[in-house]
Structure formats: C-alpha cells, structure tokens
Amino acid sequence: MTGVPALVIVGGGPRGTGVIERIAANATELYGDRPLDIHLVDPYPPGGGRIWRQDQSPLLWMNSMAEDVTMFTDDTVPLDGPVSPGPALHTWAADVREGRTAVGADPGILDEIHRLGGQDFPSRRLQSAYLRWVYERALAALPPGITVHEHTGRAVRLSGPRGGRQQVWIQGRDEPLTAELVVLTVGHLDARPDAGQQELTAFAARHRLVHLPPDFTADTDLGALRAGEPVLVRGFGLAFIDLMVLLTEGRGGRHEEGTYIPSGREPVLYVGSRRGVPYRSKIGYPWDGERPPLPHHFGPDRAAEILARPGTPDFHRDLWPLITRELGHAHYHRLFTAHPERTAMARGDFEEKYAVAAPGSPELAALVASAVPDPADRLDLDALDRPLDGVRHASYDALQEALRAHVTADLERRHDPRHSPDLAVFLGLLSVYGQVTGLGDIGERWHGFFSYLASGPPGPRLHQLLALSRAGVVRFLGAGMTVETDEERGVFRARSATVPGAYTEARALVEARLPDPSLRSTRSALLSGLYADGAAATDTGLLSVDPADGRILGRDGRAHPRRFALGPYTTARSSGAFTRPRTGGPAFRQNDGTARAALAFLRDPSCRDRPTT
DSSP states (O other): OSSSOEEEEOOOOOOHHHHHHHHHHHHHHHHHTOOOEEEEEESSOOOTTTTTTTSOOOOOOOOSGGGGBSSSTTTOOOOOOOOOOOOOOOHHHHHTTTTOOOOOOHHHHHHHHHHTTTTSOBBHHHHHHHHHHHHHHHHHOTTTTTTEEESSSSSEEOOOOOOOEEEEETTTTOOOOOESEEEEOSSSOBOOOOOOHHHHHHHHHHHHEEESSSOOGSSOTTTTOOOEEEEEEOOOOOOHHHHHHHHGGGGEEETTTTEEEEOOOOEEEEOOOOSSSSOOOOOOOOOOOOOOOSSSSHHHHHHHHHHHHHOOOOOOIIHHHHHHEEEEHHHHHHHHOOOGGGOOOOOHHHHHHHHHSSOOHHHHHHHHHOOOOSSSSSEEEOHHTTTTOOOOSSSSHHHHHHHHHHHHHHHHHHHHHHGGGHHHHHHHHHHHHHHHHHHOOOHHHHHHHHHHSOOOOOOOOHHHHHHHHHSSSSSEEEEEOEEEEETTTHHHEEEEEETTTTEEEEEEEOOOSSOOOOOOTOHHHHHHHHHTTTBBBBBOOOOBOOOTTTTEEEETEEEEEEEEEOOOOBTTTSSSSOTTTOOOOOOHHHHHHHHHHHHHHHHHHTTTSSSSO
C-alpha cells in the first residue's frame, strides 16, 4: 500500500455506485484536491452488481416503469451536499437513441433501449446497462486525485482496531486491502435455512422430493421442477412473479392476445400465501395536477420525537396511527382536489375535522362516511391489505374464479385515473418510508405492507397471471397457507383458511421469497464475522447503524468511527437504492450522509468519535 489514504467499498451494485456518486459531488467542498484511493470489491461487475447484472434472463423485468427510475438527486432530496441532477432511465434511453449518450451493450439490449418508452417496464438487463453508465459517469466526476480500483472477488473478513487502519480480506487472496475507512453496501443477503426450512429439506431428501428454500429466483436452479407435475409455491410477491415467468415463457410457452399457449414443459403451480393474493398492481397512469403536501402528519419532527422517547418504538402504538393518518391525508387531499364532485363536504371543513379525529375511531368513520358518499372512494387500509380475511369458498374450483375477479378488479382500478387517490397513497407511502428509515428496526409489518401496496408487479404481469390461471398452469390456494409433511405418503400437503377442509398434495415445494436479512443467519462470512466481533444486531437480526451517517454500532452502543453500512440488512433500510424522480429518495440522503462523513474523516482523522459534516 502507498501513503495515499484509502477507502474500501464492499459492494459494487447501485448502492455502492450511489456512494461513489456522492463522494464525487461532495469532494470539492470537503476534501479539496487531496489524493484518495477507493477500492471497490464485488464478485459481480460494478454498476449492476449481483441483482442487476447483465448476465440474467431477458424475460425478467423491473417492476417499475422506465420514467419512474432514477439514480440521481434532485431538489426534493434533503441533502447537506449538492444536488447533481441526471437522467431518469427513460430519458437516458432517449439520449442513447438520439446519439447524445454512447453505451457499450450487446445488440439485444441496444434494441430494447431503442424501443423503450417512458411507461414501459424494462428488463433487468437494460437496467444493468443504465447502472453501468451511471457508475462510469460517477467515476468521471471524481476529482483527479481520487482513483477507483476495482477488485473482482468476495470480501470475507473485516478486521482492524477502532483507532487504526482497517483490513478487508478477499476470498482467495493472501494479502488484505488496507484502508482508513470501510463502507459496506453488500445489498440483499443469502441466508442459512432456519430450523423449519431444514426440516422441510430433510423430509424432501428422505422421500426424494424437491424443496427449494428462500432464494433469489434468478439464481435458483429450477430444473428439478418437472413438466406437468404439481408444485406448491408459498409466497405471492415479486419472487413468485419471477418464478412464474421462468417456468412458463422461460420453458417455451407464449402469451398471445390474452391467452397462454403452453409448451408442455411447464409444471402446475399451486400458489398461496398469508394474504392469498398477489401484490397490488403497479399504477398504470401518470400524475397530473396538484400533489398532496407531504409529509403532513408524519414528518421529520414527529420522527425525531418518537426517536427521543425511551425504548424501541412500538409499531402499532407509535407508528401505525401516524402512517394511517398520513396515507389518509394523501388519499382525501387528492379526492377533494381532483374529484370534488364525489365529495359532500367542503375540503377545509373535512381537513380540519380529519386532523383531530383519532385513526380507527368511530368519529373518523362517521366523518368519512358523511364526506365521501361512495364507499369505493374511501380509504380502507385493512380491506386493501387483507382482502381474503373472512372469505370462505366451498372448493378450490370456486376460489379460482373469485381470485381472477379480484386480480381483474385490481388491474382495472390501478389503471383508471378516476381512482387517482390510489396514486396519492403511493406517494404517501414513499413519504412515510422517508421518515421511518431513521427509526431503527420497526419490524417486518411495515416493509411487507409497503411492498404489497407500493412495490407490486407490472400490470402486464398480472394479465399474464390471469391467462396462466385460465390455462390451468397456475392454481390459487388462498390465504393463511400452511404446509404439512406426510411421512407415510411421502408428500407435501398445503392447506389454506380460504377453503376449509381441502388440501393439495405435491412432491415439490418452492418458497417464493427472499431470505430474511439477518446477521444471525446470513451466509456472508463478512457480516457474520462482524456480528461475532461485537457489531450490534436487532431482535430480527438487522445490523444496527447510526441513521445519521450509517456508521456501524457496537453492542456497547458506540458507533465505529471507521466502518459504515448501508442497505436492506441494516436498521436504516430504505425502499430501494434507486427511486422515482422527485420523491425524496431516502437512499440518496443516506448515501450523501455517509459520503460526507467519510470525506470529513479522511480530511481530518482526529474526528474519531463522530466525523463532522
């Protein structure tokens, strides 16, 4: 190593790219023309990293429209550093088409770029090309004295004293990288199976069955799922959508004018979950007109007040009332401003009474009923979240038609601008996420609810799901799905609360969900080593970090002056490494805080307890 200060970033995906972009944006102010070596460590190519790598099926899409994806800050992001604007995905694609931007990509991706519209859902391979371009642009924006060195490999260990240089060990190499600071941006984690999953795997091995535990669908070997055979699928989110695509179109089937034409190589997917329905469709129309003022009831002041209270915030007591009030504010603000003919009260009167009515109270219900005559225009979060609660069907056959009707109604509503309060609620969800990122580990209830309402599949995917259901390739099992094992018969058996007394048997079970982001169960030697060495973790296993700058907290409560972490495995998890333009971008704010803290420390290493910004 030379005498030049060094920073190691472990993880070259969009989060690592975002940190480099923020270093470039802040370097002139905080670091001047000093030299700095940045070492970027990842087994996958920089920019896309593992999840957004180019080497994956072209059938796998993003679940966002091209116009809703950006890696660049704007004036809605609360930053201490400067805003550095740049093109959203669809604008970048137009720049490529019109020759203003040059990219290196294979012909298939270039062809997709040339066909991409703002409301299209691009493939993940195309997003990989965009992320690679963003990464290269960030490198070009760095001052001349700052150099990035790429290391293809997996970081397996982090060592070093609080007061001295850190060592990052890379698998297969004898000498570590040595640096003043380390930033971990490793993204989603692989996990060791928990006791329940281990029992299912052992049962499958005893009876020569197939059990695929939680994993990234794009990385899962699906070859053991045989044509024509039933497969139980537990999970109805985005991992299921990927599974559905790879086992149908990925095996030669095709969709023609709303009908699925099988190849004969598909298994039959019996899918259920706790809710028993797929995530809500992505909204299929753009915003127009006045936006609801957000945040309104749940802003930084309320978040700071909750954080200042002793103990860990209780989600249902401390947060859910604020969340429901904020989402209701967004919904009704839009209804009164864009669709006033469907209201029966002056907007000012409603808002005044709404602000003091307790969430979930009879007074609030009476207010909404008197102001909004049509129940379809009222916000009912419980009904949205659990549409099958209390619903019962006499047979699985009866359930199929009912579920198709549910999905069809959801698609129609989410693509009808007459229901634009739904889009306002989506903006409210993004605003709430910006507040809860600083509150630590608030449990999975919020993240699951957010994903279900705000991060669902593209509408075309749900149309494909309907076609597959009509073709008999997908069968719905309902809500409250449970899986049993039958040692005597040697099969998996699934039941649901929606069809009491009925069950479905299969010799294959797929857990269609991501592994839990827990330090206690991660397969990452790097992160499990951090935990063993004293890094703090929450009850659910998230890595504890300082929400202000991402510094890793020890079990003694102290923030490590030289180690930072950002991403979904931390207590400051955000809704994504990139976001919709002009929606505040919590991840961008976090990247900026970490970059500024790192640069301030590197400029003046005496700031060891807390780097100044």
